[in-house]
Amino acid sequence: MKYTITIPAQFPAMTVKEALEDYFLIPRKIRHFLRTKKHVRVNEQVINWQSPITAGDQLELIFDEEDYPEKAIPWGKSELVDVLYEDEHLIVVNKPEGMKTHGNEPTEIALLNHVSAYVQQTCYVVHRLDMETSGAIVFAKNPFILPILNRLLEDKVIFREYLALCQGRFPEHTQTITDKIGRHRHDRRKRVVDPQKGQPALTHVTRLKTLGKTSLVACQLETGRTHQIRVHLSHHGYAIIGDPLYSTIPASRLMLHAHKLTFTHPFTLEIISVKAVSSSFEQGLGNR
Incomplete structure (x- = not known):
């Protein structure tokens, strides 16, 4: 694999070593191979590890197959992929x-398999959506960018906005829910608010x-706990319509949709903002 990255104007000042170690999060072992094999070039020149990189430079990285071995997975159907950005x-x-x-099993076909078939190479999961939830989701096309995107997620700079139709009349215009979430003691499928042993969650x-x-609400996540929006809303008496685990009001689908996703591209530093539309979610709203 060879990647050529044009350093954007807003890129912070740093050396090649700092860029590879602190910004691109390349593992120590692979950095060693890059250095000994002279597989890092700036403007087509082999450079000193302490050389600075500046705006407009062409940073070239060459990875051997053993650096990032490709994990083979069965491909799905590329025609099922609705691309929002690529x-x-x-x-x-x-x-x-x-x-x-x-999939939970190596042979199980899921969205990851369909996306990999579309891209024609194995892709990698950055974050997840529940099976019943629709909407915008990011996949890494290579293992090089995967830890960088994971860091953006951990640093809470991938902004995710969901639309939810919940039972009851939501009393306030805005509200921040901070209840900790843990596992259900008797049902492994479910999560519950657990002030003592739960993990921090913020919606x-x-x-x-x-x-x-019913109320149509927008939810923004600062954490990514399993079933976070579903648990937070249901705990406060506003369970999402059609939720098979937390609601008693049936619907043709879970009325939760990942409507918008925004982040800064780690290589170009441009703002990527996409909106996803779901006809079944819109139809569910129209029936109310």
Whole structure:
């Protein structure tokens, strides 16, 4: 694999060593191979490890197959992939409801397999959506960018906004829910609010409109706990319509949709912002 990255104007001042170690998060063993094999070049020149990189420089990285061995997975159906954004490093797609992000078994076909078939190479999961949830989701196209995207997620700079139709009339225009979330003691499928043993979870909720006895809300995540929005809303009496685990009101689907995803591209530093549309979610709103 060979990658050529044009250093953007806003890129912070640093040396090649600092860039590879602190910014691109390349593992120590692979950095050693890059250095000994002279597989790092700036403007087509082999450089000193302490050389600075500046705006406009062409940083070239060459990885051997043993540096990042490709994990073979079965390919799915490329025609099932709805692309929202794509470049040579990553792809953002619109996940349909009722499809897993990735399989639990090596032979199970899920969205990851369909995306890999579309890209024609093995892709990697950056974050997940519940099987019942639709909307925007990011996949890494190569193992080089995967830890960088994971860091953006950990640093809470990949902004995810969801739309949810919940039961009841949400009383406030905005509310931040901070209840800790843990595993259900008797049902391994479920999560619960657990103030003592739960993990920190933070969800910002904004009421968009009231539809009869239901409310359409926008939710922004600062953490990514399993079932976070579903648990937070249901715990406060506003379970999502159609939720098979936490709601008593049936619907043709879980009325939760990852509507918008925004982040700064780690290589170009441009703002990537996409919106995903779900016809089944819109139809569910229209029935209220």
